[in-house]
Amino acid sequence: MTAKLRIDAKDRQIVRALQQDGRLSNIDLAARVNLSPSPCLRRVRLLEEAGIISGYTAVVDPKAVGLTITAFIRIALARHDREVVAGFEARVRDIDEILDCYLLTGEADYLLCVLVPDLDAYENFVRTRLHGIPGITSITTNLVYGTVKTSRVMPV
Structure with missing residues (x-):
């Protein structure tokens, strides 16, 4: 974040609209949030500069x-010294199959969200990618067999 920006209700409308459809043209966005195009574009640029809008992406099935x-996958580390933690986090950032990595409280230290083609690929991922990371003491996996809700739209 490069600047601190205090957002108002109109900014929140803009953020909600762009979360729902990041491909809206400025003209369509302005109409949707009831602004003229110039002030709308100015607000979007300020939201981007402040890091509130950090990018645009395609959602892929x-x-x-x-x-x-x-x-x-829940990961517990054997030690929590700076070297082990930094090493684990650096390796995780470089593994494409890991979409998200969260630092946790509780029994596990990290929660990973991993996507792979099939169970053979999952086994290979664990054996060749995770087991190769120093400092891991336990790996606990839950496989998803259905999705009730998935969203990247934040309630702003």
């Missing part, structure tokens, strides 16, 4: 691209 297995 994992199954449509052959990623049929979603696994949530």
Whole structure:
């Protein structure tokens, strides 16, 4: 975040609209939030500069691209010194199959969200990618067999 920005109700409307459809033209966005195009664009640029809007992306259906297995993996580290933690986090950032990595409280230290094509690929992922990371003391996996809700739209 490059600047501190206090957002108002109109900014929140803009953020909600862009979360729902990041491909809206400025003209369509302005109409949707009841602003003229110039002030709308100015607000969007300020939201981007402040880091409130940090980017735009396409939402891809994992199954449509052959990623049929979603696994949530809890990781516990043997030690929590700076070297082990930094090493683990650096390795995780470089593994494409890991979509998200969260630092946790409780029994596990991290929660990973992993996408792979099938169970053979999952086994290979654990054996060749995770087991190769120093400092891991336990790996606990939950496989997803259905999705009730998934969203990247934040309630702003």
